[in-house]
Amino acid sequence: MSTRTLLVIEDQKDLADLVRRCLEQEGFDVIVAMDGISGLRIAKEHRPDLVVLDINMPGLDGLQVCRQLRSEPRHADLPILILSARAGAADRVLGLELGADDYLVKPFVPRELVARVNAILRRAGDRMKKSAAIRSGDLVIDLSGHQVTYQGQPVTLTAAEFRILELLASHPGRAFSRDEIIEAIPRNEAVTARTVDAHIVGIRKALGPAAEHIETIRSVGYRFRAANC
Numbered sequence: 001m002s003t004r005t006l007l008v009i010e011d012q013k014d015l016a017d018l019v020r021r022c023l024e025q026e027g028f029d030v031i032v033a034m035d036g037i038s039g040l041r042i043a044k045e046h047r048p049d050l051v052v053l054d055i056n057m058p059g060l061d062g063l064q065v066c067r068q069l070r071s072e073p074r075h076a077d078l079p080i081l082i083l084s085a086r087a088g089a090a091d092r093v094l095g096l097e098l099g100a101d102d103y104l105v106k107p108f109v110p111r112e113l114v115a116r117v118n119a120i121l122r123r124a125g126d127r128m129k130k131s132a133a134i135r136s137g138d139l140v141i142d143l144s145g146h147q148v149t150y151q152g153q154p155v156t157l158t159a160a161e162f163r164i165l166e167l168l169a170s171h172p173g174r175a176f177s178r179d180e181i182i183e184a185i186p187r188n189e190a191v192t193a194r195t196v197d198a199h200i201v202g203i204r205k206a207l208g209p210a211a212e213h214i215e216t217i218r219s220v221g222y223r224f225r226a227a228n229c
Contacts, residue, residue: 009039036060137227
């Protein structure tokens with residue numbers, strides 16, 4: 001039985017309840033949001049494994065939600081399935097161009113919904129396996145094992161330090177502001193505006209000679225410089 005958490009963002013209660021029942025019967029934990037604004041908030045707080053997203057919602061519609069999720073480093077790879085009554089080819093193309101992994105038209109067959117969700121999660125899992133480690137010269141960041149080594153020797157980091165290093169190293173060459181770092185780190189890691197710099201100091205100290213990978217960008221924040229860059 002899967003224990004993965006799915007977020008359903010759907011403003012029609014009867015349809016949201018149907019989708020929830022279909023997915024819960026497959027063993028998923030399901031959270032329902034009735035509008036785009038609360039859906040974004042829940043996504044940030046709970047970090048679901050997949051989002052089932054309606055398009056036609058008042059206020060913040062599904063396309064805007066998809067765009068905002070994809071613009072944030074923390075959710076750049078979050079699997080998204082759009083579930084919409086819009087059946088036109090242009091709507092499908094737009095949804096996929098904004099970063100959705102799949103597009104299912106209403107009305108839908110429950111078994112197809114479940115099949116699409118499982119297929120997206122399998123693809124996401126395959127991507128994770130392929131990128132289970134980040135290597136830059138003699139520095140290796142094992143994402144699945146939550147370990148870091150330099151020249152074969154273990155590097156001791158706190159949970160928050162590991163998350164920050166993971167974020168920067170996953171996007172080499174991109175500068176992250178302090179606010180972006182805070183937003184991208186799970187809230188239980190307690191990274192705040194006053195502690196980001198201290199965490200960076202801790203990372204550099206632990207990395208020793210490999211600290212050169214962490215660059216300070218004046219008036220912006222920090223970025224990861226890959227080896228030979």
